[in-house]
Amino acid sequence: MGNIFAASEIVEIGIQIEKNGRDFYNTLFNNSNTAKAKEIYKYLAKEEEKHIAVFQKIFDSVEKYEPAEAYPGEYFAYMNALASEYVFTQKERGEKVAEGIKSDKEAVEKAIGFEKDSIVFYEGMKRMVPECDQKILHELIAQEESHLVQLTKLKEGIIILGRRV
16 A cells, blocks of 8 residues: 555654744744734744644654554555645745745735644544543644634734734
């Protein structure tokens, strides 16, 4: 069945997604001329940095964990399919994507898409980690959902964090 991942590799993909997210938001911060957008990008870059540390802790606990499957390789094949379609699983991709963005509107639209993709990936990852780590993933997903709401409000020009865009 081609290339499949071990549970630890799935978590490493999560780490890479967060690193690319951090780099994406840092580059948007540096390239933006809008104070409110810069504030949100800076906040989101810091959040991604926190997520990197959380995934590193999860990584330390899943190296030998294997999820229950209906047939051998079932879930790893699913995660492989998700990861292969997700641009932020590729190393150094966050900064490259951000550099090609021409406006804050385009940046926010891309960021919204990346946050949605992260949520889908992390929902799938929940079955790849031991039960004791699933609560952590629930919290990360909730944070990603919060980022999604903030970005959607930023896109709509609604008051965010007490200020107007």
